[in-house]
Amino acid sequence: MRIAQIAGLAAVLLLGCTFARGAGFAAELKVTDGKATQSDKNKPPPAPDQTVHRVTLESSADAHFTATWKVVRKDTVEAKDALVHFVVVKLDRQGQAVPALEPGRVTIECALTMDFAKDKTASGSQPFSIDSPGIYLVRIEAGGDPDKPGQEDFAEIELIVK
Amino acid sequence: MKPLAMFAAAVLLFSAAARAEHFKIELTVKSAMDEPTAHADTDPPPQGSNPRPVCHAKRGEDLTFQFFFTSNFPHETLKNVAVHYYIAPEKEAGKRDMADPGKPMVLEGSFTMDFKPVTGRVGLRQKIHIDQPGTYIVRVESQHSDSDHEHFAALDLVVE
Numbered sequence A: 001m002r003i004a005q006i007a008g009l010a011a012v013l014l015l016g017c018t019f020a021r022g023a024g025f026a027a028e029l030k031v032t033d034g035k036a037t038q039s040d041k042n043k044p045p046p047a048p049d050q051t052v053h054r055v056t057l058e059s060s061a062d063a064h065f066t067a068t069w070k071v072v073r074k075d076t077v078e079a080k081d082a083l084v085h086f087v088v089v090k091l092d093r094q095g096q097a098v099p100a101l102e103p104g105r106v107t108i109e110c111a112l113t114m115d116f117a118k119d120k121t122a123s124g125s126q127p128f129s130i131d132s133p134g135i136y137l138v139r140i141e142a143g144g145d146p147d148k149p150g151q152e153d154f155a156e157i158e159l160i161v162k
Numbered sequence B: 001m002k003p004l005a006m007f008a009a010a011v012l013l014f015s016a017a018a019r020a021e022h023f024k025i026e027l028t029v030k031s032a033m034d035e036p037t038a039h040a041d042t043d044p045p046p047q048g049s050n051p052r053p054v055c056h057a058k059r060g061e062d063l064t065f066q067f068f069f070t071s072n073f074p075h076e077t078l079k080n081v082a083v084h085y086y087i088a089p090e091k092e093a094g095k096r097d098m099a100d101p102g103k104p105m106v107l108e109g110s111f112t113m114d115f116k117p118v119t120g121r122v123g124l125r126q127k128i129h130i131d132q133p134g135t136y137i138v139r140v141e142s143q144h145s146d147s148d149h150e151h152f153a154a155l156d157l158v159v160e
Helices: A003-021 B005-013
Strands: A025-032 A037-041 A055-059 A064-073 A079-091 A106-116 A121-129 A134-142 A153-161 B023-030 B037-039 B041-043 B054-057 B063-071 B078-089 B107-115 B121-128 B134-143 B150-159
Touching: A025 A134, A025 A153, A037 A055, A037 A153, A064 A079, A064 A134, A064 A153, A079 A121, A106 A121, A106 B005, A106 B107, A121 B121, B005 B121, B023 B054, B023 B134, B023 B150, B037 B150, B063 B078, B063 B107, B063 B134, B078 B121, B107 B121
Parallel strands: A055 A153, B054 B150
Antiparallel strands: A025 A037, A025 A064, A064 A121, A079 A106, A079 A134, A106 B121, A121 B107, A134 A153, B023 B037, B023 B063, B041 B150, B063 B121, B078 B107, B078 B134, B134 B150
């Protein structure tokens, strides 16, 4: 094998490792409507053309939801000014990728920035209500770069509101 | 730019002014009639020293509740600070009273995080509606900030 081919293969492997590893955070998410609870922990991001299979929570439009989440730094390298982002956004269908966060779709959105040394955590508890039936994505993500999507670690749950 | 970008970018760009407080806070409730903004005050006393702005709204209308909470402490990172926010019934707008302890809150949430000088910040934007006419206090506050005082911003929401 020629050196250029080896270098190319190494580059592909490195990119693959980066993709699988994410941003070095563990993300946990729990959503409850007071009767039922669903939870998720971070997992590797799906390939761009892959259908997303998420855990679901079915509820009614008059329910009061609470999302609790926690982000923990797992990588030994400190993350400086890391972005943690939480959102509840309406989807057109189950398994849809994260849509554009147009104001009309978004029920609640939060973001924070801080330094994360290894094992450093941030957490939140966000109550919210949903007025109209539909499919909603509840998502916590950490380490994302708005200019480089797909590198963040995340956990997410789909709400099926009837 | 990715979907998350708009609000997250707003949080990233929200900057603290050079003032003496540990935190800079901007709290807003937007209704069809009003969009007042409350700024940082100090506790004690619990009700602070500034009068609370008033937002008027109709029951059931869509409201936007938003705040930005930013470190303004230049010396060191404030660790494990809780940012607590709530909307709760109160007896009367324009008074210094706090939430009515006998009535349940409409909304109550929190974050726990470190606040690094200058860049440490959290922001929230949420659609809400309130179906019961009445007067409500809307407040976001620091807790456990390792100081002899805490910071908050608060406004009154009058729902007719």
